[in-house]
Amino acid sequence: MPLSHPPLPEVDHWAPARDIVARFATTAPRYTSYPTAPHFREDAPWEAIHAAWAKADGPLGVYAHVPYCERRCLYCGCHVQIARDRALGETYVDDLLAELDVLGRHTDLHRQLEVVALGGGTPTWLARPDLERLVQGLRARLQPSEDCEWSIEIDPRSIDATEAAFVRALGFGRISLGVQDLDPDVLAAIGRPQTAAQVEAVAAAFAGMPLNFDLMYGLPRQTEASIRRTVRQAVGLGATRFAVFGYAHVPWMRTHQRGMERFGLPDDQARLGLMLAAREALLESGYVAVGLDHYALPTDSLAVAAEQGRLGRNFMGYSDRAEVDLLGIGVSAIGGVGETFTANAREVRTWREAVHAGRVSWERGLLREPEDARRGWVIMRLMCDLAADKAAYRDRFDRDFDADFDAARATLRPLVEAGLCIDDEQSVRVAGEGWLVARNIAAAFDRHLGAAGARYSRTV
Ligand code: SF4
Secondary structure (H helix, E strand, O other), X not given: OOOOOOOOOOOOOOXXXXXXXXXXXXXXXXXXXXXXXXXXXXOXXXXXHHHHHHHOOOOEEEEXXXXXXXXOOOOOOOOOEEOOOOHHHHHHHHHHHHHHHHHOOOOOOOOEEEEEEEEEOOHHHOOHHHHHHHHHHHHHHOEEEEEEXXXXXXXXXXXXXXXXXXXXXXXXXXXXXXXXXXXXXXXXXXOOOOOHHHHXXXXXXXXXXXXXXXXXXXXXXXXXXXXXXXXXXXXXXXXXXXXXXXXXXXXXOOXXXXXXXXXXXXXXXXXXXXXXXXXXXXXXXXXXXXXXXXXXXXXXXXXXXXXXXXXXXXOOEEEOOOOOEEEEEOOOOEEEXXXXXXXXXXXXXXXXXXXXXXXXXXXXXXXXXXXXXHHHHHHHHHHHHOEEEHHHHHHHHOOOHHHHOHHHHHHOHHHHHOOOEEEOOOEEEEOHHHHXXXXXXHHOOOOOOHHXXXXXXXXX
């Protein structure tokens, strides 16, 4: 008679992570600024903001927002205009450059330019002559340093090999490919008709260059196996860096997202499994974790900056050049100069009217108070280094960390007791698997969060 064994219990690979997330993860901002954008105000102290712009003399960065896309992806949460008529791009580029001229009346543009980023929307929606005019116009108005980083977001469906060669020739040195997923079933469900061949062709056209891939987890039809396949395929295409973001389902704000609901969206537990599966596949492939949601080859500039404690964060996300005065041009662009933040008009018509009248198009803004500058430093260190060093705080602000953040440290106590955070003489830092709730650890230092916390996305 054959021996019968009791069935082996199924091992849940992610059980410890599930427990941490279930106990401690709530909603929290992504902290691309502190205070965060919902706290910018229409009745900001505009005179003081202008005075700060006039005084600013640090290195510069420019973010140019191109809002146009040919068709809308169902998961899209960005501020986009769907348009097929490329002629719109001609006037849009004119207005972007005119806006930079307007900003030049409020702050010195002849400072060292360290970073230029074109994002959207789809910057490569612009016709070639318009893209070229934009780049030339930026060069003519600004003083790029020798190693100024020029980066551009590219929808792999929007260009072919000839256009990719054109983008290279314009001087872009970092390419960010919005890929999201490579599985045909997932792509069909999210309304993004994109083939692996398209992505392969564009990646091949940029071979040898720093190449970011943006991936997304939490989409319909994704499985842990499918997301691992996507990661491995993307690794094979030569990505030097990955950003892995969670999909935010907010159909009350973005009604088109309802179009995906019929395919079923993964619940919180499934989302966590997808995120961890992608992370595991990336770490196994030789990438290192940078910040909370980026992965990079150890030779990539972001990984090097993280290793050297130079990783920063601003409206463009993680950066090795975040310590710049960032000018945002284009509809809905956000800027950060000195202790000020400014948000451009969200409607093209309003934005254009302001630019044509020779005015800044700022709709909302903020002048950071000293206490928020200190809290912002702690939050950004936690988001970037997963640690806020108390001696560095004292050196920078000439104040005592423990005394300043008594209440925040009390809030962190349950996380400290659970072994997810350490608060000792040296620093407050993330410990063990605490990276899963690092945004919650950072949020303990946010004095504005309050009831607004519910407005933010879940931290996993
Ligand atoms: S390409 Fe990007 S910005 Fe454009 S609709 Fe799709 S997700 Fe949104």
